[in-house]
Amino acid sequence: MADHTTNGNFSSPSLRLKLGLAEMLKGGVIMDVMNVEQARIAEEAGAISVMALERVPAMIRAEGGVARMASPKLIKQIIAAVSIPVMAKARIGHFAEAQVLQHLGVDFIDESEVLTPADETYHIDKHAFTTPFVCGARNLGEALRRIAEGAAMIRTKGEPGTGDVVHAVQHMRQIVREIKALTVLGDEELYNAAKVHGAPYELVRMVAKAGKLPVPNFSAGGIATPADAALMMQLGAETVFVGSGIFMKERATPLDVENDPKEREEAVSRARAIVIATTHFNDPKIVAEASESVIGSMKGLAAAAIEEQDLMQTRGW
Numbered sequence: 001m002a003d004h005t006t007n008g009n010f011s012s013p014s015l016r017l018k019l020g021l022a023e024m025l026k027g028g029v030i031m032d033v034m035n036v037e038q039a040r041i042a043e044e045a046g047a048i049s050v051m052a053l054e055r056v057p058a059m060i061r062a063e064g065g066v067a068r069m070a071s072p073k074l075i076k077q078i079i080a081a082v083s084i085p086v087m088a089k090a091r092i093g094h095f096a097e098a099q100v101l102q103h104l105g106v107d108f109i110d111e112s113e114v115l116t117p118a119d120e121t122y123h124i125d126k127h128a129f130t131t132p133f134v135c136g137a138r139n140l141g142e143a144l145r146r147i148a149e150g151a152a153m154i155r156t157k158g159e160p161g162t163g164d165v166v167h168a169v170q171h172m173r174q175i176v177r178e179i180k181a182l183t184v185l186g187d188e189e190l191y192n193a194a195k196v197h198g199a200p201y202e203l204v205r206m207v208a209k210a211g212k213l214p215v216p217n218f219s220a221g222g223i224a225t226p227a228d229a230a231l232m233m234q235l236g237a238e239t240v241f242v243g244s245g246i247f248m249k250e251r252a253t254p255l256d257v258e259n260d261p262k263e264r265e266e267a268v269s270r271a272r273a274i275v276i277a278t279t280h281f282n283d284p285k286i287v288a289e290a291s292e293s294v295i296g297s298m299k300g301l302a303a304a305a306i307e308e309q310d311l312m313q314t315r316g317w
């Protein structure tokens with residue numbers, strides 16, 4: 001029987017193991033990779049983990065269609081190619097994709113709004129898995145609902161595939177603000193706060209007492225430059241996910257890192273610079289030097305220009 005005890009009880013051995021891995025990923029960059037060569041570049045540049053997927057969000061956005069879990073063949077190749085932890089994405093609610101990913105031995109499963117949702121009501125029961133999960137959230141209530149379902153890591157959402165950091169900032173600021181607001185409430189007020197946030201009382205109480213989420217809080221979506229990474233870290237992210245900003249040339253075209261040495265060099269420069277800026281996020285001199293070393297940049301898309309129904313961040317409940 002799966003252990004369904006997240007609500008205020010973080011002492012179960014399986015949950016502690018999951019949280020242990022999440023804690024180990026703090027302070028770094030998790031990079032989306034679409035092939036083995038990109039995974040090698042990410043590892044050499046100092047990424048703390050890679051996310052195996054077939055199309056980064058910018059490509060999914062440009063090409064459309066149904067975005068699903070990556071092929072097991074690709075995931076196995078990437079696991080074999082690198083020594084850092086490998087994550088992969090399952091569609092929201094698609095527990096069978098998650099079962100496959102667990103079977104393949106990925107280190108973290110991302111139940112991700114970047115893929116086309118499989119279920120419009122239910123997220124995956126993440127307690128039923130031994131592999132840890134990360135989920136996105138735009139606000140505290142969403143984060144705590146995912147934690148109640150068993151997520152061992154939260155990443156505040158941005159708008160993926162845009163190269164526009166504005167929504168990542170908005171969501172991080174919102175969650176930090178909502179956490180701070182809980183810390184000054186009296187015990188009797190926390191019951192109402194739980195109702196307002198649509199989250200379990202025990203988790204709300206834990207956050208109020210600790211002044212932080214009970215799992216690591218990372219940031220993802222729209223982070224495309226070294227300065228973006230430094231910004232998110234200063235706003236409270238404990239690690240950043242970067243996808244489209246590193247390996248994309250045009251909106252739907254990745255840099256050809258396998259066959260074109262110049263394009264490979266461009267990707268390497270971006271990957272290295274983002275890692276350096278994330279590590280030294282409080283040092284503008286180092287962030288400036290890292291920014292200067294970058295060759296080229298992703299073509300961005302203003303998040304404000306995207307129609308409501310085309311947003312990825314609104315997927316998930």
Ligand SMILES: O=C(CO)[C@H](O)[C@H](O)COP(=O)(O)O
Binds near residue numbers: 051163224241243245
């Ligand atoms: O889904 C993700 C994390 O879970 C992606 O890694 C992230 O959202 C990528 O977004 P972008 O391409 O804007 O960097």
